[in-house]
Amino acid sequence: xxxxxxxxxxxxxxxxxxxxxxxxxxxxxxxxxxxxxxxxxxxxxxxxxxxxxxxxxxxxxxxxxxxxxxxxxxxxxxxxxxxxxxxxxxxxxxxxxxxxxxxxxxxxxxxxxxxxxxxx
Amino acid sequence: xxxxxxxxxxxxxxxxxxxxxxxxxxxxxxxxxxxxxxxxxxxxxxxxxxxxxxxxxxxxxxxxxxxxxxxxxxxxxxxxxxxxxxxxxxxxxxxxxxxxxxxxxxxxxxxxxxxxxxxx
DNA sequence: GCGATTGTCAACCATGTGGTTAAATATTTT
DNA sequence: AAAATATTTAACCACATGGTTGACAATCGC
Numbered sequence: 001x002x003x004x005x006x007x008x009x010x011x012x013x014x015x016x017x018x019x020x021x022x023x024x025x026x027x028x029x030x031x032x033x034x035x036x037x038x039x040x041x042x043x044x045x046x047x048x049x050x051x052x053x054x055x056x057x058x059x060x061x062x063x064x065x066x067x068x069x070x071x072x073x074x075x076x077x078x079x080x081x082x083x084x085x086x087x088x089x090x091x092x093x094x095x096x097x098x099x100x101x102x103x104x105x106x107x108x109x110x111x112x113x114x115x116x117x118x119x120x
Numbered sequence: 121x122x123x124x125x126x127x128x129x130x131x132x133x134x135x136x137x138x139x140x141x142x143x144x145x146x147x148x149x150x151x152x153x154x155x156x157x158x159x160x161x162x163x164x165x166x167x168x169x170x171x172x173x174x175x176x177x178x179x180x181x182x183x184x185x186x187x188x189x190x191x192x193x194x195x196x197x198x199x200x201x202x203x204x205x206x207x208x209x210x211x212x213x214x215x216x217x218x219x220x221x222x223x224x225x226x227x228x229x230x231x232x233x234x235x236x237x238x239x240x
Numbered sequence: 241g242c243g244a245t246t247g248t249c250a251a252c253c254a255t256g257t258g259g260t261t262a263a264a265t266a267t268t269t270t
Numbered sequence: 271a272a273a274a275t276a277t278t279t280a281a282c283c284a285c286a287t288g289g290t291t292g293a294c295a296a297t298c299g300c
Contacts, residue, residue: 006139017133018258019126022206029213035277048259050278055257069267069276077214080207086142087204093149094197138288155247166247168289175287189246189297 008060009086012079015059020044021052025061028075035071128180129206132199135179140164141172145181148195155191 015021024038039049053073056062061080064073135141144158159169173193176182181200184193 006142009142010137010139013133013137016203016206017130017137019130020258022126022129026210026213029210030217036275044258045260046277047261047279051258066266066277069265071277075214077211080211083136084204084207084211086136087200087207090146090149091197091200091204093146094195097150140288156245164288165290167249167291170248171288186247186296189295191247 005082008079009082011055011059012061012083015055015061016083018052018055020049021056024049024052025056025075028062028073032072032074034073038073125202128199129202131175131179132181132203135175135181136203138172138175140169141176144169144172145176145195148182148193152192152194154193158193 016025020042023041027033027038027041035046035050035053038053039046042049053062053064057064059079060076062073063076064071066072136145140162143161147153147158147161155166155170155173158173159166162169173182173184177184179199180196182193183196184191186192
């Protein structure tokens, strides 16, 4: 399926579209944390934090292993690379279009110059 | 306000979290389009497309000018760079943590080697 | 001026999101 | 065995999203 990768991108961008989840991910980038530790910096109940972690898991940005009664989470960077690739691709296309536009404008200017020469 | 930039990031990532909006943005990366042209590739009413464009505008990814009865849209790349920067930063932190972990593992291995030497 | 074209606005609907509290589950500590 | 800890589940709430249709407004071509 082509759209399979698109669904993952949907989930990755959606996961990143909330400040709490971005903060969680940044902390996980530094090392493993359990749910309670991830929840601590926010004025937010444990169930709320748990939901955010599940959103990150659906985007495959985070995984967990259960160690006794604690759930230890860690970051998985590969989906970030996919998002990154999409952004970069979009920007590259824009820059190419901009370059083409610039060329056209430059050409118009030189044509204008030629006409001025004829007029003088 | 610190959170001002965070709100923009929220909006940018949210704008990118829908396949129709990503497709619209990619088309706009190639050049200007009006609302009807943006809606055309999808089985989607004009009002629906209009809403998507507004989401892109709130994220400052797209702007428009009204030319007669058509609304001409173009892409504004700067917020993409902000999203890009966030991703890159997150990945860099992860790589640094990974590097540290790798160093620790390497050190453990050499210590193990030393102990083996003592044992023989 | 009239009809066709381009787009918005308003109202509505189903579903999703982000949060809460209260109860249940599993594990560790005492 | 009982109490404390870490987390999930369930039920609920307010509000946002993504879509529709129908009516309205502006502009272009004849």
